[in-house]
Amino acid sequence: MRMRVAVLVLVVYVSLTEAAGCVSTSRPHCYKNSTRTEEDFTCEWDKRNPEKSQTHTLHIWDSENKKILTHKNCCKQAQTNILLEELGVTERKTDIWIQTQVGNLTCNSSKISVILECKVKYSKPQILRMERLAGILNITLDKPKDNKGAKYEIRWRERGSEWQNATFETKDRTKDLYTLHLQYTEIYQIQMRRQAKPHLHLCKDSLHALWSDWSPVVDVPLEISRTPVIRWVENNKANGNRDITLSWDAPPYNESVGGVKYNLTISVWPCKINQKKMDHFTVNQTYNTSITYSEARISIFATNTVGSSPRKQITIPAVKHLSYCDSHMSSNVNTKAMKTCLEWYKLEDGETRPEKVNKSYNTALKDIKVENFVRHYYFLHTVKKKHYQTAVMCPFYSEQRAPINGPANVNISDLTHESAVVSWIAIPVMEQRGFLQHYVIWISGHGNTKVHKVPAHNTSFLIKDLHPATSYTVSIAGRTEAGDGPNSTVNFETHSKEMGTETQLIMAGLHHPDHLCCCPLVYYNLLRSCQETEAVT
Numbered sequence: 001m002r003m004r005v006a007v008l009v010l011v012v013y014v015s016l017t018e019a020a021g022c023v024s025t026s027r028p029h030c031y032k033n034s035t036r037t038e039e040d041f042t043c044e045w046d047k048r049n050p051e052k053s054q055t056h057t058l059h060i061w062d063s064e065n066k067k068i069l070t071h072k073n074c075c076k077q078a079q080t081n082i083l084l085e086e087l088g089v090t091e092r093k094t095d096i097w098i099q100t101q102v103g104n105l106t107c108n109s110s111k112i113s114v115i116l117e118c119k120v121k122y123s124k125p126q127i128l129r130m131e132r133l134a135g136i137l138n139i140t141l142d143k144p145k146d147n148k149g150a151k152y153e154i155r156w157r158e159r160g161s162e163w164q165n166a167t168f169e170t171k172d173r174t175k176d177l178y179t180l181h182l183q184y185t186e187i188y189q190i191q192m193r194r195q196a197k198p199h200l201h202l203c204k205d206s207l208h209a210l211w212s213d214w215s216p217v218v219d220v221p222l223e224i225s226r227t228p229v230i231r232w233v234e235n236n237k238a239n240g241n242r243d244i245t246l247s248w249d250a251p252p253y254n255e256s257v258g259g260v261k262y263n264l265t266i267s268v269w270p271c272k273i274n275q276k277k278m279d280h281f282t283v284n285q286t287y288n289t290s291i292t293y294s295e296a297r298i299s300i301f302a303t304n305t306v307g308s309s310p311r312k313q314i315t316i317p318a319v320k321h322l323s324y325c326d327s328h329m330s331s332n333v334n335t336k337a338m339k340t341c342l343e344w345y346k347l348e349d350g351e352t353r354p355e356k357v358n359k360s361y362n363t364a365l366k367d368i369k370v371e372n373f374v375r376h377y378y379f380l381h382t383v384k385k386k387h388y389q390t391a392v393m394c395p396f397y398s399e400q401r402a403p404i405n406g407p408a409n410v411n412i413s414d415l416t417h418e419s420a421v422v423s424w425i426a427i428p429v430m431e432q433r434g435f436l437q438h439y440v441i442w443i444s445g446h447g448n449t450k451v452h453k454v455p456a457h458n459t460s461f462l463i464k465d466l467h468p469a470t471s472y473t474v475s476i477a478g479r480t481e482a483g484d485g486p487n488s489t490v491n492f493e494t495h496s497k498e499m500g501t502e503t504q505l506i507m508a509g510l511h512h513p514d515h516l517c518c519c520p521l522v523y524y525n526l527l528r529s530c531q532e533t534e535a536v537t
């Protein structure tokens with residue numbers, strides 16, 4: 001019943017004021033933005049009537065001297081700035097109100113009675129930086145415009161709990177810092193506001209103190225404790241360029257609330273000139289880039305509102321080193337039209353890139369002096385329109401020699417009455433002392449010597465057309481452009497003609513053809529060991 005009455009009253013009130021045609025505004029709210037005496041003032045009020053044609057006039061009345069200080073026709077807005085010159089004295093009590101006019105009707109707001117000089121309202125505090133270490137949160141704030149100390153109120157809560165609050169004061173001119181003690185495993189929200197400290201005796205009256213607006217609510221996560229886990233995938237490798245997709249994990253919720261950004265540094269250009277050290281600041285958890293064929297280093301750290309994670313560094317290795325020059329790549333290099341970077345290093349074992357490499361943007365390959373007889377490797381990178389690519393990659397020697405050793409573990413297998421297989425372990429790059437062109441194999445026996453050349457990547461060779469029951473010597477050496485290395489030698493004797501086929505198996509008593517499965521080699525002595533195995537099982 002009571003409810004119905006209240007509604008009725010409201011309706012009557014609205015219709016009456018509409019009928020009156022002029023609705024007064026709220027009382028004005030006047031302040032300046034800092035304690036500086038040269039500061040101008042701002043007055044604001046609420047229009048309670050959306051009527052478009054209304055205009056407002058601000059009146060400021062010196063109540064001591066009974067005279068108008070200023071009146072300002074301030075249009076249709078609900079705010080106006082008052083220049084200090086229009087006021088003269090601001091340290092005396094003044095009455096301020098707004099007169100509204102609609103057509104030929106006028107109405108006045110209620111008055112405020114204030115000492116303008118005391119009405120300071122700072123901008124809302126801005127949190128410049130937060131640093132959290134477990135239960136300690138250091139907050140750095142912007143200073144008010146006048147660079148003065150201020151009175152602050154801070155409030156904080158665990159999500160979903162009640163606000164707790166505290167006040168503190170800061171000093172003139174020093175940094176505005178505050179240390180808040182929190183539960184170290186909890187995430188929080190905080191908010192702050194501030195007011196000027198009274199700067200005139202007249203202003204001691206706390207009624208004059210104006211709080212700034214509250215700063216926005218800010219989430220306070222835990223500090224990020226671990227380095228990001230980062231992965232990379234090579235998507236496409238062509239024309240001296242590799243597309244790489246990097247991706248990484250976000251920290252857990254309690255560390256990422258309030259937002260996380262990732263600072264990614266990618267270095268792909270080894271030379272100082274035009275160094276490509278890309279810095280990326282992103283909120284994404286993935287990044288696509290393209291790199292050269294050389295090693296690339298990537299480092300990343302995560303940043304939230306209270307600090308940064310430790311930095312994680314990864315290396316994307318150079319593409320597999322070649323054992324020959326990629327001449328196809330070099331055909332499309334015009335080093336005159338592009339900026340280039342030459343990168344070179346010792347590649348003793350043909351695989352391992354040293355920690356430190358040599359690089360230069362203005363040296364030509366022919367001017368490089370490197371240790372003789374040792375394999376080195378070079379890349380020629382180019383950059384054109386921020387497109388970085390590898391134009392040439394090549395192993396090289398300043399001077400070559402013959403290999404220092406022959407191949408190791410030279411061995412004879414698959415021996416029959418007319419053939420044998422010779423196998424060996426490739427000469428290691430370190431012992432090659434030049435580019436291995438091929439292996440040279442001499443087979444001596446039965447009064448003559450035959451020579452064969454075997455490609456450098458082979459490690460076995462089938463010797464055919466041998467005489468039965470004959471002794472042979474096999475010598476094998478590596479050859480570079482500087483000549484043959486030392487021989488590795490092995491002797492063997494071919495089987496006699498009657499021995500060396502399946503008939504031997506039958507002779508040995510293995511009648512069932514299934515036994516062939518376990519005895520692939522048909523040497524006499526191996527057959528014997530086969531028989532022994534048979535006997536055991």
Ligand SMILES: *[C@@H]1O[C@H](CO)[C@@H](O)[C@H](O)[C@H]1NC(C)=O
Nearest residue numbers: 032033039040041042081123
């Ligand atoms: C005070 O600050 C507010 C908000 O920054 C601004 O709109 C206003 O113009 C300033 N007033 C004066 C008098 O500078």
Ligand SMILES: *[C@@H]1O[C@H](CO)[C@@H](O)[C@H](O)[C@H]1NC(C)=O
Nearest residue numbers: 020021053102103104105106
């Ligand atoms: C005020 O304006 C209205 C029309 O807008 C008019 O009827 C009325 O006579 C005016 N009153 C005076 C006092 O001028």
Ligand SMILES: *[C@@H]1O[C@H](CO)[C@@H](O)[C@H](O)[C@H]1NC(C)=O
Nearest residue numbers: 059097098099106107108109
């Ligand atoms: C509003 O204030 C002005 C200026 O003091 C005055 O002349 C006028 O009579 C007032 N009007 C009303 C409706 O109070």
Ligand SMILES: *[C@@H]1O[C@H](CO)[C@@H](O)[C@H](O)[C@H]1NC(C)=O
Nearest residue numbers: 131132133134136137138179
């Ligand atoms: C907070 O500030 C104090 C004093 O400036 C300093 O000793 C402390 O190390 C800081 N703590 C953090 C987490 O930054």
Ligand SMILES: *[C@@H]1O[C@H](CO)[C@@H](O)[C@H](O)[C@H]1NC(C)=O
Nearest residue numbers: 153154155164165166167168
């Ligand atoms: C905390 O807030 C309450 C309610 O706004 C207020 O009464 C009290 O004075 C504040 N306490 C401090 C220390 O600011």
Ligand SMILES: *[C@@H]1O[C@H](CO)[C@@H](O)[C@H](O)[C@H]1NC(C)=O
Nearest residue numbers: 184185186222252253254255
């Ligand atoms: C933060 O969250 C992770 C994963 O949810 C949890 O393992 C860890 O204990 C939490 N840290 C603290 C300090 O509560």
Ligand SMILES: *[C@@H]1O[C@H](CO)[C@@H](O)[C@H](O)[C@H]1NC(C)=O
Nearest residue numbers: 262263264265279280281282
């Ligand atoms: C990212 O980190 C690097 C190295 O610490 C720093 O120089 C750079 O300014 C950071 N970038 C951003 C946007 O913070």
Ligand SMILES: *[C@@H]1O[C@H](CO)[C@@H](O)[C@H](O)[C@H]1NC(C)=O
Nearest residue numbers: 281282283284285286287288
């Ligand atoms: C990455 O972030 C940028 C803004 O920083 C955004 O424009 C872009 O769409 C994001 N990409 C992905 C794949 O999320």
Ligand SMILES: *[C@@H]1O[C@H](CO)[C@@H](O)[C@H](O)[C@H]1NC(C)=O
Nearest residue numbers: 235243244245286287288289
């Ligand atoms: C990155 O590259 C991968 C593979 O080419 C593609 O699937 C993905 O959409 C790309 N991401 C962005 C952010 O461009």
Ligand SMILES: *[C@@H]1O[C@H](CO)[C@@H](O)[C@H](O)[C@H]1NC(C)=O
Nearest residue numbers: 344345346354356357358369
């Ligand atoms: C780099 O070149 C200089 C001079 O050419 C040489 O003394 C140095 O050993 C080289 N360093 C490496 C890592 O190759």
Ligand SMILES: *[C@@H]1O[C@H](CO)[C@@H](O)[C@H](O)[C@H]1NC(C)=O
Nearest residue numbers: 408409410411412413423490
């Ligand atoms: C030759 O090969 C056999 C079997 O493959 C092996 O047992 C023997 O150790 C090898 N000899 C040498 C010298 O490597």
Ligand SMILES: *[C@@H]1O[C@H](CO)[C@@H](O)[C@H](O)[C@H]1NC(C)=O
Nearest residue numbers: 442444475477484485486487
């Ligand atoms: C290797 O053996 C072959 C054939 O016996 C011989 O002609 C050659 O001189 C030997 N090479 C070396 C370096 O001893």
